[in-house]
Amino acid sequence: MRRTPAILILGILVVALASRFSSGFSDATFTSSSASSGTVEAAQDWTAPAVTLANPGTPLQGTVTLSATATDAESGIASVTLQYLAPGASTWTTVCTDTTAPYSCAWATGSLADGSYDLRARAVNGAGYTSLSDSVRTTVANNVVVVLADPGDVVRGNVAMGATVYNGGALPWLVTIQYATAGSTSWKTLCSGLSAPFGCTWSTTSFANDSFDLRAVATSGNTTVTSAVVSDVLVDNLAPTVTMTDPGSPLSGSVTFAASATDAGSGVQQVVLQHLRNGTSTWQTLCTITAEPFSCRVATTTLTDGTYSFRAVATDVAGNTATSAGVTGRVVDNTVSSISVDDPGAYLSGTVTVTAQANSTAGVASVRIQRAATGTSTWTDLCTSTTAPYSCAWDTRTVANGSYDLRAILVDGRGAATTSAVVGARKVDNSTLRAVDVQASNGDGTLGRLDAGDTITLTYSESVAPGSITAGWTGAALPVSLRLRDGNLVGGGNRTDVLDVLRNGNAVQLGSIGLRDDYVKARKTATFNATMTASTVTVDGVGRTVVTIVVGTLASGGGLRTSSVAPTMVWTPSTAATSLGGGACAATPVTESGPADRDL
Structure with missing residues (x-):
């Protein structure tokens, strides 16, 4: 995800809230969790710069030149920083910072460990906004090094395996590819005696459906070198x-x-x-x-x-x-009368359009749309329509919060009535307190990957009692745990990973955040240390609680993946959270607003 400064997050939030509650300009102010407050003023440049890192090729030896291109049409480029991520590391290391184009520097690889490195460029414009380039993978090989090609996170059937020996000279090298159950050190031979180009086929059908670690070992005479481990490769030959x-x-x-x-x-x-x-x-x-x-x-x-x-x-x-x-x-058979009600959604509030689809070979005389409390048989007309589209504007505030069924009755040109199937259990909830928005921003870690420094922001429609979210909380900085679960563990499929906030092992009453993509490998769970704070945004005189969660270090688990897509998160709030007046929060989910981007 683009790294978004705090002022930009707040600016977007104020504009979004203003557009929801007023057609004019917003008079939004920001108030911290204390009694002090200040006014937010918009910057002239709201656009992050564009930056691309040139691929230096592979393998690399000695001192090489890294270069990037960066542009910003408004406030210009202030600086470009070139960085690398060493094998097994979680923190990016700066090679240099350049303030004038062409943005480049010399990278001395001679003192570094051989292996696979990720490279990226970080651009800052004159307004202080930051962008990260896509990462580029390369191999540093100043000595003899063997690199095993990654076969992918999930494999099945016959899989092509390959290794490369760098700086091997004219010596005759033989390569063995080994495997071990993930997390163990009991290495076994997958294929051996491989000469250049060091390839073989892994027949996974003879293996258990499980996760494995892989590595390559190259030997020439008395010299042996071992590759970095390709971890958590899931063998899956079992059909769904x-x-x-x-x-x-x-x-x-x-x-x-x-x-x-x-x-x-x-x-x-x-x-x-x-x-x-x-x-x-x-x-x-x-x-x-x-x-x-x-x-x-x-x-x-x-x-x-x-x-x-x-x-x-x-x-x-x-x-x-x-x-x-x-x-x-x-x-x-659509040659006779047919009628159905379009699903207006699982959660309803305010004025909702309820539409029916009707047709009849005898012509449609009228369509009557009705509602009833779920499980009852007392139907109340919402409207009667005689022309397509057959729809009603239902003001759900005229009924009590609760679960409702919907149906429609078609009367054809002959006077015969046909009743639609029931669209059941649509929840009406006009609670004042509800979720307004969910946003995430990348700290200074890998784009599209959950890591330390990332921020998740949850916004309510009004002020929330912090103690209803977790007992004794005042809104001040509070240590919590952030749990990332693979979607398969929560019944949502591999591309529906979920974030939960825990305190002392128990769920905090914020609800859950659906990430809408795959951020952790199959059947994995990762838990991060995190800090949670609450602040208040005031819009048109109404205070709205903003809960901010800052991701810390990885505490347990693993199997993290880097997402390459730009999904929109969905926050389903907990009804246990209450307003200062004691009103419960609506359970209506809210989808991340603004342009789709690479979250975290």
Whole structure:
């Protein structure tokens, strides 16, 4: 993620809150957790610089030149710092800082340990905003060194393995590739006696579905060198399990098609739902889903009326696939009246548009949309509509907070009525206290990777009693633990990793943060030391609590991964948090606002 200074985070927050509650300019002020306050003023340059590191090639020996390009159209470039990350290290080391273009310096590798290094450039513009370049991987080889190629986090079937010997001269080298159960030191031979180009095939089907460490050992005469360990490579040759859910029959209007899928190894990558019309031989795709629930809403009017079979095909991260048994003999018939209610969402507040999809060969005379408390049979009309689109503006503040069912009744041109399926258990919650935004910023660590210095910011709609988040807390800096769990451990799939905040091993009442990507390897958990503070932002005279969590050192676990995508986080707050007046927080999730970026 771009490193975002504190003033920029606060500026974005003030603008977002102002746009939510006013169409004019914001009069937002920032108030700390003490009684003092100050006014925030916007900087002229709100744009971070652009920076790219030139690839110096590989391998590197002696003194080499590192160079970068950096641009900033507003306040200009103040400095560019070139840095490296040594093998096994977690802290970046500065090679030099250059203030004038071309931004370059000499890197003396002779005194460094041989091995794989990451390089990056860090640019600062005249306004003080910072950007990090993408990392470049290279190998320092001033002596004889052997490097094992990384086969990837997850492997299956036959895997090509390869090693490279640098500075080996004309000596005849033989390479052995070894493996050990992850975390152990019991090394065994995978393949041996390899001569240049030092390659072999790893047949993983004879191995347990487990995580392994790998290394290469090169020998020439009495000289032996050993590569760095490629750790936590998951062998997964086990196909997922998948079951197609029966969608019922006959089918008309918009229908939810779904499947259940699990995978004990690398996790489910995707599920494809398919249909086959009787009399044809090729399965066609209904939809492709990459996260649970594995379901999609499909307008059956796009299918030719007839008899169909449905099935699901699941693929895990390793590439193993499984196909469910077919659900056969299901009829699609849109030649008669059909009606369905579009799902307005799991959580509802304020005024919500509820829409129904209706069609009839006899014409649609009217559509009546209704609500009822979940589990009851007393239906109340929201509206009656006679023209498409058939929709109502439902002011949910006119009903008590709680769970509601929705349905629609179509009356066709003949006077016949057709009632839709119920969209059940939609939660109305108009609690004043609710989640407003979640943001994250990179400290000075690896872009797209959770590490020390990263910051997570959670914003409520009004002031929160700190003691309701964790007993005895006043909002002052408090040591906590930040737990990162692989999505497979929480039933969300490998790309739905979750952050939780703990104090003394117990959950802090902040809820959970869904990262929407893969930041830790399959079935892994990592726990970091962290510090939590609460402050207040005042907007239009209303104080809003901001909880800031600063990530510290890794305390336990591991298997961290670096995300290369730009997802949007989702914060699901806990209802145990209360306002200063004792009102409970709404459970409505909130999605990270602003442009998508590489979090953490």
